[in-house]
Amino acid sequence: MELLRKPVSIVWAALMLATCASTWLLSKNSVTPDVATVAIMLIAAVKVRLVMWQFMEVRRAPLSLRLVCDGWLLAVTTLIVTVYLV
């Protein structure tokens, strides 16, 4: 039980739940394609940031690395969502 109370375990549980929501709920046809796709990509972006911040320990890294990681994520998410919507 000590294991499950660790911050990385809570993050892992959140990532698992978000994956299940994206894969088996939002992909259903009851949600319009545009809404589902944008929501799924935003959930993916939040998941990537959690992996970077909590698992890769970027939260404790110098500002330069935090900016590079956030910059990459912002660029990739913006690129995918923008090309999808135009």
Add this chain to the structure above:
Amino acid sequence: MSESLMSSGTGTELVPVGGPTRRLPGVEGVWVFVMADMTVFAVLFGSFMVSRHHNPALFEASRHAMNPNFGGVNTLILLTSSWFAALALDAVRKSRFALAQRFIGGAFLCGLAFMVSKGIEYTEKLNAGISMLTNDFFMYYFTLTGIHLFHVVAGNVVLAVLWFKARSRSFDPKRPVVLECGAIYWHMVDLLWIILFPLLYLVR
């Protein structure tokens, strides 16, 4: 900010004391490699989306041949593997090497499970007559997942080395740089899949 300021010698210069200690995980070189790799994938993600934009009907029809259960389960496997790697690092920092070894073993087994699942998925596609040459969507599917799978295989080799290093207790609990570098690489493999999976299986 609760930083206190203290005079340094002459009384004219102030330096922060007691601020949060920032430290680069791993070494600079691993981050250069990881960011270069992630940049290549970013270009491939963009290229996929532009091709999709030019032929949405073909990409959407092809996507229907994909089984999201494979992608979803593979994501859960890699997330769990990443969790094990983070727990192994935590265990080494507490000098609990035997526990760290088990966690690294868990991460390794998850990597193997991912490879098996991908193998089954590729076989299913090839048996259905779908290959890289079928159309643009499947060219991207096999190329992107193939490059990613190569990263998973390389990561499993790294995890095997780390397992032996944990067994021989050759990490410094105060600064386990090699384990940190291996974990950073493994988390990168995970985060790339987090984007790759919705891109190929879910975007409609």
